[in-house]
Structures are given as structure tokens and as C-alpha cells.
Amino acid sequence: MQDQRKAPVFEALKKHKSDRYVHFDVPSHKGGRGNPELAALLGWDCMRVDVNSMKPLDNLCHPTSVIREAEILAAEAFGAKNAFLMVGGTTSAVQAMIMSVCKHGDKIILPRNVHRSAINALVICGALPVYINPGINKKLGISLGMTYEALEEAIRRNPDAKAVLFNNPTYYGVCSDLKRLVALAREHGMKTLVDEAHGTHFYFGDNLPVSAMAAGADLSSVSMHKTGGSLTQSSFLLCGEEADVNYIRQIINLTQTTSGSYLLMSSLDVARRNLALNGKSVFAKTLELTEYARAEINKIGGYYAYASEICDGGAAYAFDRTKLSIHTREMGLAGIEVYDILRDDYSIQIEFGDLGNILAIISSGDRMLEIERLVAALGEIKRLYGKSPVGMMEQEYLAPDPVMSPQASFYSDKKTLPVKESEGEVSAEFVMCYPPGIPVLAPGERITKDIIEYIEYAKEKGCLVTGPHDMEINNIKVVKK
Amino acid sequence: MSMTDLWFHEDHSEGVRFQIKIDKHLCSLHSEFQRLDIFETVELGKMLVLDGILMITEKDEFVYHEMMVHVPMAVNPDIKSVLVIGAGDGGTVKRLTEYKGIEKIVVAEIDKLVVDKCKQFFPDLTVGFDDKRVKLVYEDGLKYVRNFEGAFDLIIVDSTDPFGPGEGLFTREFYGNCHKALGVNGILVNQHESPFYDSYKDTVTKTHEKLKAFFPICQVYQAHIPTYPSGHWLFGFSSKKYDGTDIKKEKWEENKIACQYYNTDLHKGAFALPNYTKELLR
Numbered sequence: 001m002q003d004q005r006k007a008p009v010f011e012a013l014k015k016h017k018s019d020r021y022v023h024f025d026v027p028s029h030k031g032g033r034g035n036p037e038l039a040a041l042l043g044w045d046c047m048r049v050d051v052n053s054m055k056p057l058d059n060l061c062h063p064t065s066v067i068r069e070a071e072i073l074a075a076e077a078f079g080a081k082n083a084f085l086m087v088g089g090t091t092s093a094v095q096a097m098i099m100s101v102c103k104h105g106d107k108i109i110l111p112r113n114v115h116r117s118a119i120n121a122l123v124i125c126g127a128l129p130v131y132i133n134p135g136i137n138k139k140l141g142i143s144l145g146m147t148y149e150a151l152e153e154a155i156r157r158n159p160d161a162k163a164v165l166f167n168n169p170t171y172y173g174v175c176s177d178l179k180r181l182v183a184l185a186r187e188h189g190m191k192t193l194v195d196e197a198h199g200t201h202f203y204f205g206d207n208l209p210v211s212a213m214a215a216g217a218d219l220s221s222v223s224m225h226k227t228g229g230s231l232t233q234s235s236f237l238l239c240g241e242e243a244d245v246n247y248i249r250q251i252i253n254l255t256q257t258t259s260g261s262y263l264l265m266s267s268l269d270v271a272r273r274n275l276a277l278n279g280k281s282v283f284a285k286t287l288e289l290t291e292y293a294r295a296e297i298n299k300i301g302g303y304y305a306y307a308s309e310i311c312d313g314g315a316a317y318a319f320d321r322t323k324l325s326i327h328t329r330e331m332g333l334a335g336i337e338v339y340d341i342l343r344d345d346y347s348i349q350i351e352f353g354d355l356g357n358i359l360a361i362i363s364s365g366d367r368m369l370e371i372e373r374l375v376a377a378l379g380e381i382k383r384l385y386g387k388s389p390v391g392m393m394e395q396e397y398l399a400p401d402p403v404m405s406p407q408a409s410f411y412s413d414k415k416t417l418p419v420k421e422s423e424g425e426v427s428a429e430f431v432m433c434y435p436p437g438i439p440v441l442a443p444g445e446r447i448t449k450d451i452i453e454y455i456e457y458a459k460e461k462g463c464l465v466t467g468p469h470d471m472e473i474n475n476i477k478v479v480k481k
Numbered sequence: 482m483s484m485t486d487l488w489f490h491e492d493h494s495e496g497v498r499f500q501i502k503i504d505k506h507l508c509s510l511h512s513e514f515q516r517l518d519i520f521e522t523v524e525l526g527k528m529l530v531l532d533g534i535l536m537i538t539e540k541d542e543f544v545y546h547e548m549m550v551h552v553p554m555a556v557n558p559d560i561k562s563v564l565v566i567g568a569g570d571g572g573t574v575k576r577l578t579e580y581k582g583i584e585k586i587v588v589a590e591i592d593k594l595v596v597d598k599c600k601q602f603f604p605d606l607t608v609g610f611d612d613k614r615v616k617l618v619y620e621d622g623l624k625y626v627r628n629f630e631g632a633f634d635l636i637i638v639d640s641t642d643p644f645g646p647g648e649g650l651f652t653r654e655f656y657g658n659c660h661k662a663l664g665v666n667g668i669l670v671n672q673h674e675s676p677f678y679d680s681y682k683d684t685v686t687k688t689h690e691k692l693k694a695f696f697p698i699c700q701v702y703q704a705h706i707p708t709y710p711s712g713h714w715l716f717g718f719s720s721k722k723y724d725g726t727d728i729k730k731e732k733w734e735e736n737k738i739a740c741q742y743y744n745t746d747l748h749k750g751a752f753a754l755p756n757y758t759k760e761l762l763r
Contacts, residue, residue: 376654
């Protein structure tokens with residue numbers, strides 16, 4: 001049993017600052033004196049603790065003292081066998097998870113609405129994706145989680161797959177039946193990885209969906225910086241009971257910086273302490289603020305701030321009620337329009353806006369005053385700009401047709417073709433479409449007539465189509481035969 | 482007998498400090514929203530301070546409160562229903578209750594502690610709270626006002642500065658909701674900060690711009706308030722119909738309200754602004 005009141009990296013850094021060392025090491029800004037403009041913006045104290053590894057502060061690549069202690073404390077707090085402090089964002093954690101279970105040519109089962117970082121990991125390690133169709137809530141235009149039946153089917157067709165990656169919760173707050181899904185994959189000898197970027201709070205709050213470690217997963221990536229209070233770019237990679245911790249550290253060290261930032265590491269350490277000690281009340285407050293905002297926003301009319309009622313026991317098994325996801329189509333505006341008006345006219349920056357929805361992140365750092373501003377501004381936007389309802393575009397899931405590995409297509413010779421003339425070619429790049437945030441094409445997939453039609457249709461409907469080099473999405477890079 | 486050398490100071494800008502000699506510290510409390518202090522000063526009577534910023538002194542509160550109330554009341558003497566946002570010290574409400582024609586005064590003050598302590602230490606200023614026409618609601622003004630449509634003839638925003646609990650009362654969403662809550666004859670009067678120091682100037686410009694987005698008539702008038710930063714203070718007069726300088730002089734004088742600062746001549750003059758202030762409002 002660890003003493004969660006400790007924050008060894010944070011404390012060591014505080015001590016280091018008060019010890020007033022003379023520095024003849026990097027960084028060369030030397031406590032900000034070498035870059036006073038930056039110091040004036042960030043604060044001199046911040047510059048003084050931006051230091052490099054040294055004996056009293058341990059070393060992220062081979063931790064033996066304070067960083068190792070911070071890992072052990074974090075592991076206990078998250079109910080994991082080990083926790084790695086990650087300074088390259090959750091992207092680096094997701095990539096390390098995949099690379100630690102898949103080698104060149106191995107198969108991995110993924111939901112199609114997987115984060116780009118996962119597919120990029122396949123480019124690096126040469127593994128082959130097997131995609132599962134995430135359900136779509138047609139009314140809201142959002143992609144959902146994974147169903148038991150869909151995973152069963154994917155396993156039946158690909159009994160040789162090495163691992164399954166789950167995306168839980170989704171950006172919008174939708175969760176899968178993680179416990180049963182993990183058990184199913186494990187029964188078939190597959191490793192279970194969870195992209196839990198938006199689920200840090202599941203480990204600490206009451207009455208929230210199950211966390212990956214509690215569900216028995218092998219590995220999980222949690223974005224401590226998203227909902228846990230640490231600095232942007234800091235995350236944890238959590239390991240379950242059977243994980244080979246030393247091997248995973250080797251994998252992490254393949255691509256991780258050797259100059260891990262102490263600003264990031266100390267923020268992880270002290271944020272973990274805060275959540276371990278106060279997490280229940282922190283997330284109870286978050287939930288209270290979110291539930292209040294949801295009720296008030298639904299009273300305005302025209303907006304639909306959804307929660308657990310969208311659950312169907314399958315692809316939407318549970319909902320993370322700390323998420324404030326709001327459907328805007330009933331008042332005649334696209335989510336992205338509401339997102340822009342909030343920022344430009346009301347100085348309110350929310351997390352995300354797509355064709356049909358907006359997402360606001362609420363945390364214990366918010367006060368009622370801010371919540372009232374958001375609610376009042378949404379009321380005003382409806383009063384001033386509201387129109388009659390517009391329907392969502394119809395979207396059918398287009399099953400991908402992979403013909404090459406992401407890695408092979410990434411490194412192949414390429415040529416650029418107009419999208420309209422690309423039928424039958426193999427895509428060398430991504431095409432993403434928001435909503436619902438599901439890739440239309442990933443590197444190595446055959447471009448079909450249906451896909452070309454879908455891209456045209458989505459563009460016409462005002463979806464945000466991203467990925468290709470060509471921002472207008474008139475052209476696409478394909479593999480040269 | 483010599484006095485203890487006790488001084489309160491407030492920085493009016495980074496390089497200018499204002500000091501008031503204190504006789505006694507009467508009260509010091511924290512509410513959910515802010516810290517509240519009440520002092521007995523040597524020259525200015527009792528003084529209310531919120532989060533270290535001077536709100537009122539007994540000696541000069543009349544300037545601010547008279548100018549917030551009598552200006553709109555002289556423009557539209559038929560005002561019947563008034564919403565006051567903030568104003569926990571009672572000064573604005575006291576002046577409103579002097580008008581027999583007003584039928585309803587709702588006060589939305591976020592912090593009950595301000596009202597309770599002002600009742601205790603400023604009994605003369607808070608008499609208005611006992612008037613039968615006055616309804617006190619302890620709620621964030623931004624939240625309260627969004628529940629109404631066309632319900633008020635006058636809204637007075639008697640707020641603190643745009644940081645701390647008053648910040649929501651300087652926003653576009655708040656002014657939009659005020660516009661909605663006002664009837665077709667509606668007038669909005671707001672505390673508009675000072676044009677003098679750089680740290681306040683920006684708020685003057687931005688607040689005026691936000692109001693202009695909703696009200697066809699947006700004017701600014703001024704008063705001389707000795708204890709506020711620079712002493713030069715502004716008020717916003719925004720209205721759906723009335724020009725702020727179009728006074729119903731005789732009708733207003735029928736009210737026979739005794740004033741220390743306000744008179745109808747001064748009313749007209751208050752809308753004549755110095756060039757450096759006009760510059761900020763262009």
C-alpha cells in the first residue's frame with residue numbers, strides 16, 4: 001500500500017529549485033535568463049524548473065529513483081501493474097501499446113473510428129488492421145462503440161489476430177461493454193489494448209463507466225491531460241497483470257525523447273496525487289456541473305444535450321455523463337457553426353464542433369459563472385440565429401477493402417489522381433470525414449465506386465473531409481502500380 | 482490622543498496608488514464568491530470593499546447611485562418594473578423606491594453576504610430592501626435575466642468590475658439576454674468603468690461595442706466620483722426607443738426627490754463627453 005500523498009517527482013523538482021544549482025548543462029536558457037521574453041510570458045519559476053535529467057531527478061528512460069516511485073504510485077492509483085509516464089502525448093502511448101503486441105505482418109482488430117495514432121503505429125510496425133464497423137447513431141450522426149457480436153464475428157474470421165484495440169469512451173462519451181469484450185478477446189488468446197484517451201476520470205469518480213484496468217485489459221493509454229488536470233502532452237500508459245513491463249519500456253524507448261520534460265512529468269505526478277486523494281469529489285463536482293448545464297441547455301429547446309438515454313445495450317452500452325455533448329441540428333445550425341459563433345462572438349472556446357454536434361469539456365476547474373455564460377450564450381445563439389430543423393445526412397458504413405498493409409502503401413511510390421478517376425486504385429493516404437469521424441479510406445485500401453460517391457456526397461453536405469494533401473479533396477494520392 | 486496610522490490602499494493602475502486613512506476595521510468575511518471588508522474611515526464614513534476593491538463610501542455613494550437611477554427615470558417617468566443586477570449595498574434600490582410610480586423592483590444579487598452585512602453596517606443605505614415593492618433574489622444576474630422576455634421597463638446593471646463574480650455581466654450573452662428581458666420601451670443602464678487608465682479603457686470600448694450589437698440607441702454619460710479610479714466614471718445608457726438626453730423635466734420634478742448630485746441640467750451635461758472618452762467609443 002503506497003502513500004498517495006507523496007508526489008516524488010513534483011517534490012524533487014521543488015527541492016531542486018530551492019537548492020539553487022548553477023547549471024552548466026542543457027537547457028541553455030539557464031532558468032530563463034537566456035530567453036527573458038519567454039520567461040516573462042511563462043513565468044520565471046516555470047523556466048527554472050525546466051531542467052534536464054540529473055541524479056536527484058532521475059531519468060525517464062531508465063528510472064530508478066523519483067520517476068520510478070512516481071510510476072509505482074500511479075500504478076496503484078489506477079489499479080495497474082505498472083504505469084509509464086508518457087511525455088509524447090497519448091499518441092505515443094497508443095503507438096507503444098500496439099508496437100509491444102504486434103510485429104510485422106501480425107493482425108490487429110480495431111474499430112474503424114480508431115484514432116489516427118493507431119493507424120500510424122501500423123505504418124511504423126507493419127501490422128495489418130482488421131476493422132470493425134462501429135455502429136452509428138443516425139439521429140445524432142455520431143459513431144458509437146463496439147458490439148459483442150461484431151467482435152465475435154471479427155475473431156471468427158481472423159482467429160490469428162494478435163490483439164484487439166478498443167476505443168473507450170469515444171470523443172462523444174459513448175462506451176462499449178468493455179468487460180465482456182475484453183473477456184471475449186482474451187478467451188481467444190488475443191491481447192486487449194484500450195485507447196482510453198478520454199477516460200482518465202473512470203478510474204477515480206463514482207458511478208462512471210468501467211475503466212480499462214478494472215475491465216481486465218492488458219494495456220491502456222489514458223490522457224491525464226485531457227480530464228485529469230496535468231499539462232498538455234502528458235499521459236500514462238497502464239499495464240495489466242500479465243504485461244511484460246521491461247519489454248514495453250524497451251518499446252517506449254525506441255521512439256521516446258531522452259530529454260523528458262520535467263514540467264510534464266511533475267504535472268503527471270501531482271495530478272495523480274490530486275486524483276488519488278480527491279478524485280471522488282473532483283468528478284462529483286464535474287458531474288454536478290455537467291448535469292446542471294445539460295438540464296439548462298435542454299430547457300432552451302432546439303438543442304439536445306444527450307446522456308445515458310442514447311444507450312442501447314450494444315454499440316452504445318454506456319455513456320460518460322461528465323461529457324457535455326450537444327446535438328444542434330434541430331435548431332437549424334451545424335455544430336461547427338455554433339462552435340464558430342461561440343468563439344468569435346462570445347469568446348467561448350469549446351472542444352469540438354462537427355456537422356451535427358458540439359462538445360464542451362467540463363471539469364472541476366470550471367465554476368458556475370462559466371457554466372452560466374455557456375448556457376446564456378447558447379440561448380442567445382438560438383434566439384439570434386436559430387432556423388428550422390435540418391436532418392442529418394444519411395451515412396452507411398463502407399466496409400474497407402485492404403489490399404496492402406498501411407506500411408507497404410505508405411512507403412510505396414505514389415501518384416496523384418483526381419478523386420473521380422481513382423476507382424480501383426489503392427489509396428496511399430487517409431480520408432477522414434467528420435461527422436461521424438470514421439476514416440473513409442486508410443493507406444493501403446482499394447478505392448471503390450461507393451467510396452468516391454460518398455466523398456462527393458459528404459463534401460456536398462458540408463462535412464469536414466480531411467486527410468489528403470489536397471485540401472479541396474479533388475485529388476488523392478494512390479499507389480503506383 | 483494620536484491615531485493608529487492605518488491606511489487602506491487600492492492600486493488604480495500599475496503605477497498609481499490611492500490611499501484612505503482607516504479608523505477601524507469593522508468586518509472581514511469570505512463568501513462563496515469573494516472577500517468582503519467593511520471599514521470605518523477617518524474622512525469618508527464607512528466603506529465597503531470587495532476583493533480588495535473599494536465599492537462604496539458613505540461620503541460619495543450618492544453620486545454613483547443617483548446617476549444610475551435618476552437618469553433613466555427622467556427619460557421615461559412611466560417606468561413601472563425594474564430589474565437591478567448586483568446592488569447588494571442597497572444604494573440603487575433606495576433611490577428607486579423614492580419613485581411612487583414604480584410598481585416592481587427585482588434585485589438579483591449573487592452574494593447574500595453583501596446584502597446581510599450592508600444591512601448591518603449601512604442601515605440608512607439599505608432601507609429600500611424593506612419596501613414592499615422590492616423582491617430580492619440571490620442569483621447570478623446572467624442566470625436570472627435569461628428567464629424573462631419583455632418583462633422589464635428598466636434594467637440597471639450595478640456590477641463590480643469585469644473580473645471576479647461580475648465578469649459575466651460584461652459579456653455579449655448577458656446584454657443579449659437583457660435586451661430580450663426588456664419591453665419595447667426598455668432602457669438598460671450599466672456601470673461602464675472609467676476611460677482614464679489603460680487597464681480600464683479596453684473594457685469601456687468593448688462593452689460599448691457589445692451593447693451596440695443589440696440596442697439601436699447606445700449612449701454613454703459620466704459622473705465625477707472621487708473615490709473611484711481617476712474619479713472619472715462612465716455609465717452606459719442603451720435603449721430600444723428613448724434618447725438619453727430627451728428629458729421629461731417637469732414630469733420628473735413632480736416626483737420632488739431631493740438629490741445631492743443629480744439635477745436635470747446636469748443630466749444633459751453628463752452626456753457631453755470629453756474627446757479622449759469619445760475616442761474610445763467610436
